[in-house]
Amino acid sequence: MPRLEVGQPAPGWTLPDQHGNNVSLSDYAGRDLIIYCYPAAMTPGCTTQAGDFRDNLAVFEQRGYAVVGISPDAPAKLAAFVAQEDLTFPALSDADRSVLTAYGAYGEKKLYGKTVTGVIRSTLVVDGTGTVRLAKYNVRATGHVASLARALGVTLV
Template sequence: MSDRLSHGDAAPPFSLPDADGNTVSLADYAGKRVIVYFYPAAMTPGCTTQAVDFTAAMDELSSAGLSVIGISPDEPKKLAKFRDKEHISFPLLSDSDRSTLSAWGAYGEKLLYGKLIEGVLRSTFVVDVDESGKGTISVAQYNVRAKGHVAKLRKELSV
């Protein structure tokens, strides 16, 4: 597992395919604040809860100047099915080789039902992206709970 990121760290750049196969980069959000969250698998109960909660909060988040990007190891075809089924209103990106997950410290050992396994660590970051497209981490949260996470994050960000 790579090192965890924290407040003030440089956000590792990425360029990944979205659910439609279009490339989305962190640099595309130049001059903005973006919530980048990593989740284990589309169409699972916890990941669905989290994505639906972010979608429900999009008006308030957008009004506060925040965009949202979800990243998982799922292939774009599965992400498109997930987006369409759950009416997800923000980009879902595919990191099938887990290189971005690893760079952000969101992939590694975790306990699952009492067993130590390697997998995606549900993680959320708030990134301030400067005009040149380089990001700085302002919030880094690892091993977050899917249920209630978006409400908790909104409270912490005063949104």
């Protein structure tokens, strides 16, 4: 499974958000975008990670970063997740996993010692020109946002 590397152009995409509205990578042209890929809404790890992004979104935005989350969940489930967790950034549905696959965030992974196929928790930063500036794969849900902030030179409060 190919993974994106720093300096590569990010594959374009258009996905429905939690309201069913289409959101595209091109909507963020001229702005840095943090794309985090997660396995499933309303699971403990994904809830922790989403909450960390929510709680630190203002800091990232002050530094010029927008945030979107991508999972294979349907928009209706994402709408419930966004409402339950008071998320303030788009949750995007990649039901056929085509974007997750193109970004190297879907494929074989180890889960409790077994090899399975699924979403690989990943975060990519794409700059305003559509170029990958950071690519992190197999990240842990807990502490990931703080680690990402350090890598980007962003100080969280």
